[in-house]
Amino acid sequence: MRLISLLLVCTAIQPSQAFIEDILNQAFGGAGGGGGGGFQFQFGGGGFHQPQQPRYKPVKFPKGVTSKIHKSMDWMKGTEWMWNDWEKVRFQSDGIFVAPTEECHQPQAKQCKWSADKDGNINIMWGKKSGLHEVKADHMPDMNDDDFELELPNISLSGKRKRDGAPLHAEFVQVFDTEIQDARRDLYGDLGLEPGADVSTVKKAFRKMSIKYHPDKTGNDPTAHRKFTRIGEANEILSDPAKKFLYDMGGMESVRAMEKGDIPRGEDGHVTYPVPLEKLYTGSKEHVRINRRVVCTGCRQKPDLEKCRGCGKCPDEVKMVQQQVGPGFFVQQQQQVPSRERCKNEDTELELNIEKGMMDGEQIVFEGMAEQRPGQIPGNLIFTIKQTSDQRFMRENGYDLRTATQIPLKEALLGFDRSMAHLDGHQVRLVKQPGEVCQPFEVMKIPGEGMPHKVEGGGHSDYGDLYVKMNVKFPESLTDAQREAIDKLFPAEETQ
The missing domain is CATH 1.10.287.110 (DnaJ domain)
Structure with missing residues (x-):
């Protein structure tokens, strides 16, 4: 509707053709001063057209000037510099030079390149118009020093433009290419x-x-x-076992890919681990030896290393490949391909921390400790606690304990003060005061003598209760004298 309205106005007042073109270009965001790349309106040529980007041929270094970057100059890769107190320029790791000029602001055009020789001379082809620029660092960092990047801010570049001898200088700004940093x-x-x-x-x-x-x-x-x-x-x-595994296999590139979610994760391993109730009460450190498949890192490249003995073929790797399903149509599919890595079975000792108060079915997770497979993040190894039965105590409601003890008839009638051994061996006191009769199968509650309450993050905050069933031991038979004595003590009760 906006276009129709404009055309009606234009038809009515019949302005100049150039004026209408200008209005349409402003209304619809034409390319203007060089940034947008939108549509350009023109009359007499079909209405409008999309402007063509200028086509460049890749530039070449002059004869006698190397086109390669010597390994001693790798420190220049991925760096950004302030050029002649004017603008920032970049030395890409692929040899492309990027600067905010017409020829150098499009890296894909390959109009601007850089190279460096073993003597530290840096050559820059600044497009065909400006030509060759030659600079050199005032000193070189020690690439064997892990912290050589700390020296980069102290380095300056200086030189001249080849065609007219114009002076050049540059000051270090930053390492902009994190992949370069990672690779180092x-x-x-x-x-x-x-x-x-x-x-x-x-x-x-x-x-x-x-x-x-x-x-x-x-x-x-x-x-x-x-x-x-x-x-x-x-x-x-x-x-971190998973990240360590990927770093050992493929360096920081693999770790970054994992962080982006670009690497599949292997299956988890599961182990049911029996634990006596006693150890769930006291807590325990258990040492467990497992046998699992591991990837022999570095053995594909150097199979004769000592650590590579016993390493054989790995299982096939799962990789994403493009499959054509029709003319011009492709889909991503998983496909198993033979692995070039080497693997072996290896014993590993793990320490299981059985915490006080752990529940039956609770899990202990060892991240990244499942079987390894090339090209995958190792899954977790998960131990599931299986509480085994105890001859004396039974767990109830997670935190309480139940047990039973035998009380002689005399003590049941006259009272008692006795003790019984708990799961960890400490003594629990059981008391019936004189005059208090203990009924058969009576249950005595002992507060705070149950299972520990496990809290998140380790430790425990409280204990449940212990319930003790009193099994009163009656004599199998009585003598005549005993019967007479009882009869005198307990006269016949009237029955209704």
Whole structure:
């Protein structure tokens, strides 16, 4: 309706053709000054057309100038610099140079590239118009130092433009490519460990190094602060079995893919674990040995390593592949493909923390400790508590206990003060005062002598109650003298 109204007005007053084109372009968001790429209205040519982006041919370095990036200059990859106090430029890891100019702001056009030789000379082809720019760092960081990135802010670039000798300089801004940072990371090295160290060793190293580099000890030392941050990041990943497994298999790239939900998760393993009632009352540390399949990390590349002995073929991997289902139509499907990784069965010892008051059916979960399979996040290993029966005590309502004890007839009649052993061996006092007759099958309640109340996060807050059934032991027979004595003590009661 908006277009029709405009055309009616235009027809009535018959303005110039250029004026109408300008109105239509403003109304419908034409390309204008170079940002939008919308529709451009023109009369006499079919109404409107979509402007074509300029086509460029990939630029080439001049003869004698390398087109590659020497490995000693990898520190430049993924960095951003302030160029000539003007604008920020970027050195991509794929050799593309990005700058806010007509030729260099579209990386896909490959009009601007950079390279570097072993002597530290950095060559930039700034499109065909500006041509070759040559700069060099005032000093080089030590790539063997895990913390070499701390030195980058202290580095400057300087040089000149080849065609006219115009001076150039640049100051470091940041490493913008997190994938580059991830690829450079050695998490085990951050903690001073050899690759493949187990989780307990990782945690021990982290505790030691976190004390050494804690800000309370190091103050404002930027190197120590960076180290403290790095060891925290390393511990976060390597102390998590699932993340550690993926890091060992495919580095930080696999860990990031997991965090994005791009890696499937394997099945959980389930174990029913019998626990006596006594241990559910006292709590216990149980050491359990399991045998499971593990991936031999690093053995595909180096099968002759000592740790790779006994490693054989892994199960097939499940991968997502594109399948054509019709002309021009593709779907993503899961497909099993042979694995190139190596696997073996390995014994692992686990510690089960049986907490006081745990319930029958409660679960203890070991994250990422199910069987391993290449290309998958290991599932959890889940132990389900199976409470076994006790000869003397029975659990009731989760927190109470029931038991029975035998009382001689004499004590049932005259009173008693006796004790009985509990599940953990401590003595529970049972008392009937003189004059209080204990009836057969009477149940005595002992407050606070039941099962512990387990609380979330460990520990317990209270105890249930103990119920003791009194089984009065009657004599199997009486002598004549006993019968006469009882008859005198208990005269015949009148019956109705």
